[in-house]
Amino acid sequence: MNKLAGACVVVWLGAFAMVSGQTAAPARPNIVLMFPDNLGWGELNVYGGVRGPITPRLDRLAAEGLRLNNFNVEFSCTVSRAALLTGRYAIRTGATQAGGITLWEVTVAEALQAAGYATGLFGKWHLGGDRPENRNPSQQGFDEYYGIPRTSNESQTTIAQGQAAPNTSFIWEGRTGSPPRNVKLFDLQARRTIDRESLDKSIDFMERSVRDKRPFFLYYPMTQIHFPTLTHPDFIGKTGAGDIADAMAEVDFNVGRMLDAIDRLGLSRNTIVFWCTDNGAEGRRPWRGSSGPWSGFYNSVMEGGIRTPCLVRWPGRIPAGRVTNELVHEIDFFPTIAAAVGADIMPHDRAIDGINQLPFFEGKQPASDRESVLLYANAQLRAVKWHDWKLHYVYAPDAGGPAVAPLMRLFHLLSDPREESDVKDANPWVQSVTDRIVNDFVATTRRYPHVAPNTPDPYVPPKM
Amino acid sequence: MKMLIAILLLGASTQAPADFSGRWTLDAPAIATTAAVPGTPAAAASPGDMGSGWGSTITVAQDAARLSVEYAFFSRYDAQPALTFVYPIDGSEGRNAVMMGRGEQVEVSRARWDGQALTITTTARIADRAAAKPFTVEVTRKLWLESPTTMIVEVTRAGVLGGPPSTTRSVYRKG
Numbered sequence: 001m002n003k004l005a006g007a008c009v010v011v012w013l014g015a016f017a018m019v020s021g022q023t024a025a026p027a028r029p030n031i032v033l034m035f036p037d038n039l040g041w042g043e044l045n046v047y048g049g050v051r052g053p054i055t056p057r058l059d060r061l062a063a064e065g066l067r068l069n070n071f072n073v074e075f076s077c078t079v080s081r082a083a084l085l086t087g088r089y090a091i092r093t094g095a096t097q098a099g100g101i102t103l104w105e106v107t108v109a110e111a112l113q114a115a116g117y118a119t120g121l122f123g124k125w126h127l128g129g130d131r132p133e134n135r136n137p138s139q140q141g142f143d144e145y146y147g148i149p150r151t152s153n154e155s156q157t158t159i160a161q162g163q164a165a166p167n168t169s170f171i172w173e174g175r176t177g178s179p180p181r182n183v184k185l186f187d188l189q190a191r192r193t194i195d196r197e198s199l200d201k202s203i204d205f206m207e208r209s210v211r212d213k214r215p216f217f218l219y220y221p222m223t224q225i226h227f228p229t230l231t232h233p234d235f236i237g238k239t240g241a242g243d244i245a246d247a248m249a250e251v252d253f254n255v256g257r258m259l260d261a262i263d264r265l266g267l268s269r270n271t272i273v274f275w276c277t278d279n280g281a282e283g284r285r286p287w288r289g290s291s292g293p294w295s296g297f298y299n300s301v302m303e304g305g306i307r308t309p310c311l312v313r314w315p316g317r318i319p320a321g322r323v324t325n326e327l328v329h330e331i332d333f334f335p336t337i338a339a340a341v342g343a344d345i346m347p348h349d350r351a352i353d354g355i356n357q358l359p360f361f362e363g364k365q366p367a368s369d370r371e372s373v374l375l376y377a378n379a380q381l382r383a384v385k386w387h388d389w390k391l392h393y394v395y396a397p398d399a400g401g402p403a404v405a406p407l408m409r410l411f412h413l414l415s416d417p418r419e420e421s422d423v424k425d426a427n428p429w430v431q432s433v434t435d436r437i438v439n440d441f442v443a444t445t446r447r448y449p450h451v452a453p454n455t456p457d458p459y460v461p462p463k464m
Numbered sequence: 465m466k467m468l469i470a471i472l473l474l475g476a477s478t479q480a481p482a483d484f485s486g487r488w489t490l491d492a493p494a495i496a497t498t499a500a501v502p503g504t505p506a507a508a509a510s511p512g513d514m515g516s517g518w519g520s521t522i523t524v525a526q527d528a529a530r531l532s533v534e535y536a537f538f539s540r541y542d543a544q545p546a547l548t549f550v551y552p553i554d555g556s557e558g559r560n561a562v563m564m565g566r567g568e569q570v571e572v573s574r575a576r577w578d579g580q581a582l583t584i585t586t587t588a589r590i591a592d593r594a595a596a597k598p599f600t601v602e603v604t605r606k607l608w609l610e611s612p613t614t615m616i617v618e619v620t621r622a623g624v625l626g627g628p629p630s631t632t633r634s635v636y637r638k639g
Contacts, residue, residue: 371594387594406520408513415565425517425537426564428619429590429601432627439628 028215028341029314030206030271031112033333034258035084035219036251037077037124037152037226038298040281040308042290043248047309049290051245057256058311061275065313066322066361072329072373072385073279075305076298077151078126079378080278080330081221085109085127085140087334087346087354089441091376094451097150098162100129102451102459103139108334109217110141111345118214120205121145122198123221124152130162134457138176142219146173146201148186148194152226155191171197188230195222196232199254203261210265217337220258221278224251229287244282244289269315272340274333276310283399295418299399301375301382301392302419312361314340319363325414326368327387332357350461351448372437379453384434388414391424391434481553482580482609483526488636490520491614516617516634517603518549524615529554531575531582551575551584581608590624599624613638 043049046059046067074080078097079090085107086093093101109119121142128135132149148154150161154169163169170182171190184190202220209216224231225247231238232250239245255275262271281289281304283297296302310328312318331354338345339358346352359365373385383392390411396403397419408431410424424430447464516522519535526532531551538544552558553575561570571588584605591598602622610616615636623629 387592389594406513406515408515412566421565423564424514425519426562426569428514428517428603428621429624431514431630432621432623433625434627435630436623436625436627 027270028115028117030209030215030267031117031217031337031340032206032258032262032271032273033217033219034222034255034273034275035081035123036222036224036275036277038279038282038289039225039248039251039277040289040291040297040304041294042281042292043225043244044309048292049248051241051248051290052239054239054241054245054249055252057252057259058275061255061259061273061313062311064315064320065273065311066318066324068276068310068312068328069323069325070327071276071308071310072306072327072375073277073308074330075301075375075377075382076279077226079376081125081127084278084330084333087331087352088350089331089353089374089376091374091379092351092353092445092448092450094453094455095127096129096378096453097126098129099454100127100132100135101140102455103135103457104451104459104461105140106347106350107140108337109137109219111334111338111347112217112341113141113143115341115343115345116215118205118209118212118216119143119219120202120216121147121219121221122202122205123147123195123219124150124223125221126150129454130160132172133180136172136174136180138174138178138180142176144173144175144205146183147171147198147221148223149180152191152223153228155186155188156228158185158187188228191223191228192230192232195224195250195254198222199257202258206261206265206267210267222251222254224248225282225287225289227282227284227287229282243287271314272318272337273313274310275312276330277308280305280308293417295420296397297399299377300397300401301377302397303390303413303417305399306373306375314361318361322363324368326360327370327373327385328357328360328368329354329370329373331355332370336361351444372434374437374441381438384437385413386430386433386437388412389427389430389433390419391430392419479580481577482582482607484524484531484582484607484609484615485526486638487521487523488615488638490515491635491637514619514621514630514632516605516619516632516636518617519547522636526553530558531584549573553577553582578606581606583607595625610635 041047044058045055046062074083074090079095082090082093082095082101086105095101113119119142121137137145158166158169160168169186171184171186172180173183174180229243229247231246235246235250238249279298281291281297291304294303296304298305335354335356336358339356355369360368375383382394392409394403394407395409409422411419518533522533522535531553534546534548537547549560551573558573561568571586573584573586575584586603588601601624604620606618608616617634620631
């Protein structure tokens with residue numbers, strides 16, 4: 001956040017603090033957001049995974065909360081994290097791997113921090129671009145952080161993104177008011193242990209927050225099962241089903257430890273647990289993941305690239321064991337968390353695409369208020385989902401691959417989950433609906449223009 | 465001169481309707497004649513790729529009473545017959561039904577000649593769980609021969625549920 005935007009947020013959240021200080025509100029919930037990497041639908045037993053019974057804790061988490069079967073994300077790592085944390089489609093933020101997002105963006109961490117929450121990130125950042133020290137988590141609302149600035153594959157070469165020389169990729173840490181500090185080289189050995197280390201620090205963060213009697217927002221962006229899918233030494237060969245299965249067993253173990261810690265600290269009933277993944281299945285051999293019933297992998301907008309498992313638990317508030325096929329998107333988390341916190345912590349000076357899903361999650365309404373999802377691949381609108389329909393404007397089924405004619409293809413995802421049978425000839429009317437959705441979105445950009453990709457700080461939105 | 469004009473008018477009024485019979489192959493991706501969705505590279509990249517709604521290679525049969533369009537939609541493995549749509553061209557109403565895996569979809573069509581162009585207006589009643597109540601959709605296809613070996617199919621899909629209409633023009637070559 002830049003100084004000007006920061007001042008605005010301070011004023012706006014100061015007003016919130018005054019209001020909240022005048023009322024004896026119930027204890028504000030803690031938020032734990034676990035966000036593994038490149039983990040496809042087909043990796044969890046509760047979602048039909050076939051690598052053996054390797055995810056008992058995740059399966060139990062699903063039973064204890066809400067399982068979303070139509071949870072949508074952006075198609076790739078950085079844009080997904082941008083959307084998750086800002087509540088905005090990433091296209092609006094100008095997010096790129098090389099540039100990250102501008103400090104003008106207001107993240108959910110920033111909003112919660114200003115509302116009095118302790119905020120911590122332990123794991124993967126990847127929103128700082130090639131110069132993450134200039135766009136680090138503490139500048140986007142995290143009191144403290146530990147993990148990797150960018151992404152796991154740097155461990156294969158130890159060459160940081162944007163650099164040419166080895167030994168430039170590090171695990172880092174930092175706190176509000178201090179610059180980041182490199183802790184150790186991020187090599188293959190460190191790659192194996194980073195999630196365990198991040199979990200240990202996550203638990204310590206929760207314990208300290210409890211001691212300090214502060215509500216907290218804990219963001220645990222796990223690095224598994226992104227390539228190279230190399231596990232903690234405790235999990236090498238653990239399942240006998242290969243590296244991905246071993247990594248899933250590690251993910252499950254770490255989730256279990258997190259949940260056990262929440263229980264041990266007596267926080268279960270006042271902690272919302274989100275577990276979902278940043279994009280679809282890892283597609284790169286030899287660590288090719290499973291997209292379950294869907295086609296495609298991450299870096300495509302096929303369902304296998306953008307529909308991921310998502311579990312939400314809040315005992316006493318979100319009914320246990322519910323399964324839904326209603327549309328939900330990761331951008332909905334920010335406004336949903338805002339509603340759960342019970343405060344107006346959303347920024348009002350920009351377009352927010354997220355929808356408050358709390359009434360739906362709590363079972364107070366039968367359906368999600370989300371009717372559509374826009375699916376961009378970087379700057380290109382590839383497809384629009386409208387309920388069970390999906391119209392590809394540019395059909396490019398392979399991750400990073402070319403568009404394939406006919407470019408416009410229509411699929412009905414309930415009757416054709418693998419997007420194989422183009423039914424636009426029989427249902428051409430759907431285009432009218434999706435065009436309307438696109439037009440509505442484009443109309444908002446006239447008032448709130450997109451931040452251009454790789455925009456430097458400080459960003460100041462144009463006066464419209 | 466008056467006699468010449470009279471002969472020409474008589475000739476025009478008695479000219480046989482265009483005959484679209486034959487095997488036609490889409491020449492190039494269809495072109496949208498409606499405005500591209502503003503600000504979306506997708507629209508620029510794929511103008512009018514919704515096509516004619518009849519596939520890329522079609523066989524048209526025509527007599528005085530009807531015009532039929534047949535095209536292969538399914539693969540050989542699917543073991544399904546080609547899709548065939550029959551349209552009365554004598555002003556009466558026709559019905560076609562397709563099975564695309566979501567029950568039988570019935571559409572009603574009526575055609576009219578406008579000079580040498582044939583306009584087929586097709587409506588269908590849609591009951592989709594995404595919409596609060598059933599609604600009617602309309603697709604209008606206008607066919608004409610630009611030359612004996614070039615057929616144009618211009619399709620206008622009416623707007624539904626608050627959305628805009630769109631129009632696509634497909635060029636088919638004979639053979």
